[in-house]
Amino acid sequence: MSADKKATTPSGTHAWVSFRPEIKVLDCTIRDGGLMNNSHFADDCVRAVYAANAAAGVDYMEIGYKNSPGLFSPDEYGCWRHCGEDDMRRIVGDNPTSLKLCAMADAEKSDYKTDILPKQDSVLDMIRVACYIHQVPLALEMVKDAHDKGYETTVNLMAASTVHESELDAGLELLCQSGAKAIYLVDSFGHFYSEEVRNLIRKYLGFAKPCGMEVGIHAHNNLQLGFSNTIEAIVEGANYVDATMAGLGRGAGNCLLELLLGFLHNPKYKLRPVLECIEEFIEPLQAELGWGFDIPYMLTGLYNRHPRSAMAHNAGENKGKHVLFYDRVLEDQ
């Protein structure tokens, strides 16, 4: 550890007073939030999120998905499901800020070969490849395609809480040969306790570090542990950290960006622009989109389920009938 690093990262029992300059904060408000509104965000909202992230010193903003218009019809889905170059440039111009832009490409849902342009023709800086464990070979091809086109990449192995450890090991070994900047521990179902996050981050680091890769964390808030699990991952050595403004994201939502910036003591991060954007643009969406912790999401997290059954319950006439949902979850065990 260099003297410089020592100056900002004391060891011992009060490490939080300091900061770790290697940590990169990635805001995925528009991308993950797009799962609650089919990626229909007004331009002024996306522009405000972009401006706030730039002013707050956030490192990356994920502006949406690079997914197939054939699978996600532009009649039904907003433009942030596809992130066409014109749409992005309408918001960010040529992005004259230090905020890097990224988009997520889902395995089997992205026409990545054609829809992801060469880097020199795009305002994007990074492609995040998302896959399930059975899609690892495809994810590797997608990462290579993005590298060949000139992008930074990460690999986000989703629903890690449903993968047996021996298969996870095999997947990590392959994905850590991809040359991506980082591999993410993704708690899609918001299922993990801190103990599991700690063990898994150590496992991920064991595969990633020898390959020169970093480890990231993407947490959901089903058990109100999105923020604390992110802290746990950071303490264990994760340097790529996802969060969203006001936690906007699928179901129970994500680790809150405003909590994360309050925790990280890197002076480059500013809380005020994020609060401003939340107050003016994100909280007004709450009544319509209805993300955030509640008991049905707690139950899918607790029982390690996809949140879709809770989303359906909350969208129907039985919203608020928690015991009914609980009984159904137990029936399906």
Added chain:
Amino acid sequence: MSADKKATTPSGTHAWVSFRPEIKVLDCTIRDGGLMNNSHFADDCVRAVYAANAAAGVDYMEIGYKNSPGLFSPDEYGCWRHCGEDDMRRIVGDNPTSLKLCAMADAEKSDYKTDILPKQDSVLDMIRVACYIHQVPLALEMVKDAHDKGYETTVNLMAASTVHESELDAGLELLCQSGAKAIYLVDSFGHFYSEEVRNLIRKYLGFAKPCGMEVGIHAHNNLQLGFSNTIEAIVEGANYVDATMAGLGRGAGNCLLELLLGFLHNPKYKLRPVLECIEEFIEPLQAELGWGFDIPYMLTGLYNRHPRSAMAHNAGENKGKHVLFYDRVLEDQ
């Protein structure tokens, strides 16, 4: 460690699969929630909370405060601020359940000598003495009074995040001579990160264990860490654990009982009765009482302040104006 304990508490990396039978869960919904409505709860609500706790296998229910009617006028405050014997018995009869009942007596706010009856005349099982660091000598007298009358006791040293460590040591040394069942780490302002909880629980255990006392945790949710800090405390050895239904409590609220019961794997705890009570009696209070995480409470937690300024902000015409509140908090630094 006995063979019996080994059977239920494996060491190693997957301890959460098991449970620790020594852990006592204390529901303080009516007591802490009473700070949001001057302890005005309808009888059917208190009765439902009592019945749910009994059915759920919760160990203790704190039914309110044993505070002075002179200081907290019955014209302004509901009966759960004083916990008169008739009021309690109207709800619980002679309490023919295994759920123990307790009330909190605040130092300098309780006419404890007269208002706390001898145990044989009361349906209460335990008195929880709450004090600030400058009230330690008075707290010791209050604990002795309760012991002399035949009660179990705990000591809850409030606002620990504002106490210098050397003074805390002196306070803990004194309070651990009280013979109370447990001494609580109380994070009144919801300020602590897990690292601090870990260090403090170790410190508290260092004083408490040699005196035969247990350590408890009472967490608030200003940084969405109420539950995770409770887990951290449990992992470190805290055996008395406070929580409230739907987190009902002052400001950002408390560790959620439903999350806690989901985490503890002691088969005696049942989640369903708690969900039922929340659905029917607690969530309907949300619109009026408005407890729970939001940005003003986050800011008082982050900057280690009493939540009263956030409560006042949220009750006034500037509710929702987070940036205004942020600027005021920073001005007051």
